[in-house]
Amino acid sequence: MSEPQRRGVLERWAEVLPITPQTPRITLGEGDTPLVRSVAIERELGVDELWFKLESSNPTGSFKDRGMVVAVAKAMERGAQAVLCASTGNTSASAAAYAARCGLEASILVPHGRVAAGKLAQAVAFGARIVEIEGSFDHALTLARSVAGTHPIALVNSVNPDRIEGQKTASYEICETLGDAPDALAIPVGNAGNITAYWKGFVECAERDYASLHPRMLGFQAAGAAPIVRGEPVDDPQTVATAIRIGNPASWKPAEQARDESEGLIEAVSDDEILEAYRLLAGSEGLFVEPASAASVAGLRKLNREGGLRGGRVVAVLTGSGLKDPETAEHANTPKVVRATATFEGVERALGL
Ligand code: F0G
Numbered sequence: 001m002s003e004p005q006r007r008g009v010l011e012r013w014a015e016v017l018p019i020t021p022q023t024p025r026i027t028l029g030e031g032d033t034p035l036v037r038s039v040a041i042e043r044e045l046g047v048d049e050l051w052f053k054l055e056s057s058n059p060t061g062s063f064k065d066r067g068m069v070v071a072v073a074k075a076m077e078r079g080a081q082a083v084l085c086a087s088t089g090n091t092s093a094s095a096a097a098y099a100a101r102c103g104l105e106a107s108i109l110v111p112h113g114r115v116a117a118g119k120l121a122q123a124v125a126f127g128a129r130i131v132e133i134e135g136s137f138d139h140a141l142t143l144a145r146s147v148a149g150t151h152p153i154a155l156v157n158s159v160n161p162d163r164i165e166g167q168k169t170a171s172y173e174i175c176e177t178l179g180d181a182p183d184a185l186a187i188p189v190g191n192a193g194n195i196t197a198y199w200k201g202f203v204e205c206a207e208r209d210y211a212s213l214h215p216r217m218l219g220f221q222a223a224g225a226a227p228i229v230r231g232e233p234v235d236d237p238q239t240v241a242t243a244i245r246i247g248n249p250a251s252w253k254p255a256e257q258a259r260d261e262s263e264g265l266i267e268a269v270s271d272d273e274i275l276e277a278y279r280l281l282a283g284s285e286g287l288f289v290e291p292a293s294a295a296s297v298a299g300l301r302k303l304n305r306e307g308g309l310r311g312g313r314v315v316a317v318l319t320g321s322g323l324k325d326p327e328t329a330e331h332a333n334t335p336k337v338v339r340a341t342a343t344f345e346g347v348e349r350a351l352g353l
Contacts, residue, residue, distance in 0.1 A: 007027070008025070008031060010073060024077065027069060028065065033055055040285055050316065053316070055320065061118075061324055063167060064095075065094050067163035082105035082107065083106050093123055107128065107130075159193075163197075166197075170201065184216040184217075187218070190243060194317070198258075199258035217258045217262040218303070221268050228252060240274060240291050243320060290325045
């Protein structure tokens with residue numbers, strides 16, 4: 001029999017992670033997410049290959065679990081009994097899940113009224129203490145950092161280097177599955193931890209001879225929340241992609257480094273472009289993602305229209321599940337619903353048969 005899958009990030013990638021024999025080997029089965037070839041958007045873009053890394057397949061429905069499992073394990077190793085994060089939703093869902101699993105207290109700071117319903121439902125279900133602040137994610141993160149600096153509570157935002165270490169494992173998986181690094185990687189950018197983590201992973205893969213090349217890192221911010229593109233913080237960021245509604249990313253500098261060292265780019269996509277890609281991913285690829293995740297595909301389509309997309313093999317990271325944000329699903333789509341009487345003929349008529 002083949003080896004059981006889903007051993008979890010800590011066990012599977014132990015040799016590339018900062019763990020010791022004392023690090024508890026916790027897992028919810030994160031990592032080893034599918035890399036699925038495009039059937040429609042690849043043709044539109046005219047690239048040789050387009051692949052989607054389905055990070056929505058992680059246990060809490062987003063890529064955060066890869067980093068959270070390492071951050072929580074290391075916090076436990078250091079004796080922590082409580083974790084804290086600021087979040088636009090997914091980090092808090094993930095922190096709350098691992099805390100519940102490991103018997104830790106989780107407290108989350110979220111911007112009031114700006115977190116998608118599915119993510120909040122997860123935090124509630126996992127029993128986290130939820131603090132809603134009147135302010136943006138950026139305010140919440142500043143507050144979380146100072147509270148964690150003063151009290152014995154582990155900060156599990158991506159400013160914690162253990163998070164970056166865990167998230168870099170996605171690059172290793174991509175190189176393993178494709179047999180090499182791709183030519184380009186498209187990824188949404190919010191607080192900019194994930195682009196930083198992927199780049200670290202790809203650099204390491206090249207050093208370890210798991211890959212013969214570095215991909216160009218193509219990062220995409222929402223136009224109303226695009227501080228890196230504009231070159232200055234955005235005070236009141238706005239976008240339908242609430243996960244990346246961030247005006248002053250904590251990993252700003254490393255994200256610029258990833259962009260520059262990889263000869264890539266970080267550009268902006270409008271909410272309309274994000275929602276178009278969101279509908280296209282669901283309708284033509286069968287991939288229901290949350291709006292922030294669609295930013296990577298929106299960005300590739302925009303680059304292609306502008307003639308800036310080179311060919312080759314491209315991977316788009318689909319960071320989170322569409323189920324996280326039912327309100328957007330309802331508003332951005334037109335349902336094909338008809339009422340029918342509960343009879344054979346009624347259903348025939350409704351189906352036009
Ligand atoms: N996609 C999704 C679904 C996210 O939840 C996030 C970030 C990103 C992309 C951007 O990643 O911040 O590393 O650049 N969500 C954070 C949160 C901020 O609190 O859940 P990033």
